[in-house]
Amino acid sequence: MGHLLLTGRLILHDMRRRPGESLMFLLAVTLATSALTLGLATNDAVATGYAKTRAATAGPDITAITTASDPSALAERLAHTPGVAAQADPVFAFDTTIGAHGRTAHSSVEGRDSSPSAVDRPLVTSGTWVRAGGAVVERGFAQALGVRVGDRVTVGERGYPVVGIAISAATPVYPWSDWAQGPGPSDYGGRIWLTTADIRATAGDTPGVHLIHLKLTDPTATRRWLDTAFTPENRDDFWVNTHDWQTVLQTDTNMIEDTQPALVVGGWLLAVAATVTLAALATVRSARDNRRAGLLKAVGAGPGTVTAVLLAQYLLLTCLATALGLAAGTLAAPELVDPSAGLLDTVSPPDSGTVLAAVLLAVVVAVTGALGPAVRAARTSTVQAVVDPAHLLTHHPHLNAVTAYLPTPLLLGVRLLARRPGRAVLASAGTAATTVMVTALLTWHTELDAAPDFKRFGPIEVRTDQTGQVLLAVTVALVALSTLNAVLLGRSTAMQARRALTIARTLGATPGQVVSALCVAQLLPAVPGVAVGIPAGLGLYWLFGTQITPPGTWLLSAALGVLLAVGVLTALPAWIHTRSPAGRTLNAPAA
Structure with missing residues (x-):
């Protein structure tokens, strides 16, 4: 009990004194778990939203x-076919062009009565149901056209006021809602309802189709029922096509086929960036944690207690970040999976697989970033931890021979890099994660620019807009974390190398050369990160999308931009540390 009380007091004391560090770690892990939760919860959210819409609209x-x-x-x-539980009267529908606010699009126009139907009763979400002289527009189609209740739409050559907005589960969401185009190739389109009298007057001589909606006694046996109802013996003389509810659900799910991999892969890339953030934070506070470990051991605490005290804060923040990430991802999933607003949004608890993946990701981040520094601090002798003596440099004869004739900034930078290769690996991994998403975003833009104009209508337009927003959001989050990581790693490198670099200044190195050396220590690991990130980003995009490659100038500009950003973000904390006089730095007491 005493150990728990001591640990709790130390955690609260540290969080009160330095809330910024805790907030940075909390934000980094929350972003990673939110993106992963969104990616894993989208399929369930589509199925749940469709089931809720289907139940509400018969x-x-x-x-x-x-x-x-x-x-x-x-x-x-x-x-009269066995297995039919209910059937609605045939609905006449025809395909035409709808115009509103200067936009035009294909759409099916269905004639409906004012009384509710036995099957397929569209749910009015705004306004009223059909009445003479008025049109009701499917919500996703209305959103694409930018119309609301009270606006006017042109159906063929006739104008109608919009009296209502509704949703239905009888067809997939916009832009796959137009089932009135008959046999042959079909175009994408929406769905509008008029009264039976209005649709006959509007259609005129335009050929149309009839829709027959059925409910089965066993909704899971649609394929078996179709094989029974449509056999060679009872083949009709006219064209008949059928769609079951499983096909509708699968078509709705296809709307997120590009966004889901972006979120899942983005979640793991954000986890890599979060690991770098945590490792950088642990490095920044390493001197403080070493001193705390020495004081705890001086009063009788063992290595296990010291490790637990140093890890407890990270584990507590990890639990909080996991809960926040799961909640944020679950709440955002219904909005993300319904880009055309054709389903009822519903929030359901994440399944066990999603929770397990989010917890695993958060634990991996915390353990990878914080366990090593905590164990090293716990294993450090009490005297060394309290006094914090200067660290003896490891002698590398081959490194000395290689760097002996290099310019001063490159010589110092390579030697700083050789002192802590683990940090170089982390910096390279963080840069690679950011470069992967930047490359994917450039590839997406290339694919969009290469698509012919006629292909951008319909699902391409709706789905790529959402995919682009997801890619941009994940990329912005990764860039923000990478910016923070570059500053933290640059600061921690400058802090830990301040005595060595100050000695170099006393031996003749200029402040500019010292700043350049710290930039070199960060840029050298960034180069392989960029070199790996670009082909990895292309490979991931090709795996889940189209095999298309951005122009070489785009990729080269992105690579140079990433490296330039790393250099600039490292130079700022490095320049701040070179402003301190050499004598003050050498005589400064241990942190």
Whole structure:
């Protein structure tokens, strides 16, 4: 009990004195777990949102589409097929061009009665249901056209005021909602409802189709029912096409087929950046933790107690960040998986696999970043931890021979790099993670620019907009973390090498050469990170998307931009440390 009380007091004391460090770590891990949770929760969110919409709108299990001018015979035959629980009256629909606010798009126009149907009862989310002279627009289509209740839309050559906005589970979300185009190639489009009288007047001589919505006694047996209802013996003389609810759900899920990998991969890349952040924070506070470890051991604490005290704060913040990341990802998932606003948003608890992945990611970040420094501090002798003597440099004869004739900044930078190769690996990994996302974002822009204009309509337009937003958000988060990491690593390197670099200044090195040496120590690991990140980003994009490569000038500019940013962010803390007089630095007491 005494150990727990001591640990709690030390954690609270440290967090009160330096809340910025705790906030940085909390933000880094929360970003990583949020992105991963979003990526893993999207499939469940689509299924849950579709199920909720289907229940609220009496969505059909099967929709039969026919070009027969009189569908009554087909409707009667289907109604008497074993396994049918309910059937709606055939709905006449035709395909036309809808115009609003200067935009035009294909859309199916369905004729409906004001009374509710037995199957497929669209849920009005704004305004009212169809009435004479008024149109109801599917919500995703209305969002794409930018129309609201009270606006006017042109259906063919007739204008109608929008009296309502509704959603339905009978068809996939916009832009796959147009099922009235009949046989042959079909274009993407939306969905609009008019009264039966209005649609006949609007359609005129335009050919159309009839939609027959059915509910089955066993919704899971759609394929078996279709094989029974449509056999060679009862083949109809007119064109008939069918869609089941599983196909609708799969089509809705396809809307996120590009965003999900971006989120999952982005979550793990953010975890790499968060690990670098934690390792940089542990390095910055290493002198303080060493002194704390020495004081604890001086009053009788063992290595286990010291390690627990130093790790407890990180583990506590990890638990909090995991909870925040899971909550943020779960709450944001319904908004992300419905880019066309065609489903009812619903929030459901994350499944066990999502929770396990988020916890695993957070624990890996915490252990990778904090365990090593904590164990080293616990194993340091009490006298060395309290006094904090100057660290003896390891003699590298081969390194001396290689660097003997290098310019002073490069010589000092290489030797600083050789003293702490582990930090170089972390810096390289963080730079590679950022470069991967920057490369993926450039590749996405290249693919979008290469797509013909006619292909940008419909799902390409909706889905790529969302994919671009996700890629941009993850890239911005990674750039922000990498910026923080570059500053922290530059500061920690300058702090730990301040005596060695001050001695170099007393031997003739200029402040500019010292700043350049610290920049070299950060830029050398960044070069392989960029070199690995660009092909890795291309490979990941090719794995989940299209095999397309951005122009070489774009990739070269991105690589030079990343390296320039690392150099600039390292130079600032390095310059601050060179402003201190050499005598004051050499005579300064241990931190």
